[in-house]
Amino acid sequence: MHCFFTVVPHFMIDCCRECCTFLTMKGIRKIVIILLAMVISVAVVSGCSKSIPDEVEPNDTFGRAQKLEEDGSVRGFLHSTGDVDCYMVTVTGSTVLDISLSAVRGINHSLKIWRGDGSPKLLKHIDDYRKSAPERFCNMYADRGVLYITVQHGDKDPKRPNTENPYILSVKTRSLAFLEEQEPNDGRVSATPLSAGKEVSGYFSPAYDRINQNADHPYREEDWYALDIALEGEAPALIDVELSGVPGVNSVLYVYNSAMGEVGAYNVNGTGEGESARGIGVTASGRYYIMVTTEGYHSNNDVPYQLYVSQRQYDSTMEMEPNNSIAEANVLQQSEISGKIFPGGDKDMYKIPGPGRPTMFTIEVVPPDSMDISVNVYNESSEKIFEANQGRKGESEIIPNVYAAKALYVEVLSRRGDSNEQAQYRLLVSSQPYVSGYEIEPNGKKASATAVNTDTITGYTSFPGDVDYYFLEYPKRKNLRFGVKAALGSKIKVSVTDPLGYIIRSERISGDNEKSFTEMIDGKGYLIIESVDANYREPYTIDIRGE
């Protein structure tokens, strides 16, 4: 630059003299343009002339590491298949390093970053791409101290010496943002602190964590965050987690409790879109973990993601995730609770506390308009005793007559894999004391037939294809008159059997009509009610009179 300022003025003075003497104003303009072009070209040449230092061999060990400025570059060669070039960066304060390694034609190289205090400890191993491609790790966090960066061959291609094409290792630094991921945060122990109500940013960089030896997800780059939650008066709370989308990245979000139990895995949206976890229940103060990763080892060194966690009060009319299993079931405290099927495949389990006496429950789930929902009911032994999936999209599922004296578990899910992040379903549970003569489901087989002790049977067509068995027993052969009344809009088939359960007679009754018929019972027999067209809300009734 000094040279430029000393040479150009003489030249300009000479030109001006020439111009003043021989040229018109038009000529003067041309000369000025030429001069400006010269100034720019000289400036560019001057900039390029700032040379990148070459590596100084031998630099194969930490002890012989070549010093590299915080914002510096170095040019080097991988002279042999086992060549390792070691560089040392001294960090003066909390900073974020953007470390890049230029591509070398025909060579697969890799970067390793080591903490240099005491015995060097490997922090990161970056080998994302194959030969002839660059490597980059854009947000290595470092506090005051020494870092070692080693350049060596990668594992993805055969190692070959190269003395013709150099690599350029560059380190750029910037200050740490107030709330930013602190790499390496690849595990629970090194998780970056996170607070509810405050947004933190991070990068999907690098694509692979070559140190990660997790058998399920080897080499997966993971960003871990630690969320400390203090509940007021230990009242349960709900947290929502939002992860923004990043171009070219299919992100995945995990939430873990303090015992490292997986609360949920969220990978609903595709590449470039974010993920969210809503309504995660927190019942105890403590440290929770959020892990952000990608599906398919994607990376983006230029656009960060934002991670936001909010906390809200728990209301007993809302579900509390995780409630995907009987062990995690939300206890119903009122007759209604609402929840969301999200993400796809989500299952919500609720516990109906045991009433302590024989009770008939009616269970109804009202889904959002956009969702086809299903319901399963389990007893205390985790045996499925009911399932309902008769309604279409937006239609309720009803199980009208669940008999129980002990606790029940109600599972809400979508068999079609529907999910809705915004809209809620409603689970409604009503009950009444059991009255003799009511059918006791499940009674779909002879072995589980409801014994008839009264003159009137009341039952429901609980699901499509529902079959209800009733057992009749008398001291001797008896001629009986059956008065059958089907629920409005429904159609049922009523059959009377011999003592072995073989059908002797069948009658079809539809609508709100009543039909009577007489049939002999040979001491014992079964009454079989089959649903042809169901009515899940209204019961059918059968009066039984001796003749």
Place this chain on the structure above:
Amino acid sequence: MMMRMVFSVFFFAALVLSHGCSLRQLAPGAKSYKEPTAYNVKFKAYTVNISNPEFDRRCYYKVYINKIQAGRTSTGLESQVAAFTAKLSINRHLIKVEKWVLKHRSGSYERLNNADQPKPDFLYFDVPENRIVVITLVSDAVSGRSMFGLDFEYD
């Protein structure tokens, strides 16, 4: 004259009474008719000459009295006696039966084709006072023929 008439009536009454008493005193070894109570007609049906238990199907008979369905017999194997009882008026009646057999595939009883129904499948019979009429239908599995028998029920 009056005395003679009174004597004659008394004598006739005594004769009738003594005759009635003699009816109740059966000879040793003779059977007595069972008095009707809940029923006065009993229908029984079974099949003979079934060569293989595989062919001994579970069945029952629908019973029509005077062309109105009156009920059905108990269920059982064809070789077993299936019975039906009814209380009918003292009169001449028509009984017609219809045989139904179990189809294991459907789990229900189905009416036999006309060709396989008992032949004959009807009988006219009288129901007298103080008697229980027993109608027995015996079918022969080999010949396919049936035969009605008529008797009274004894104590």
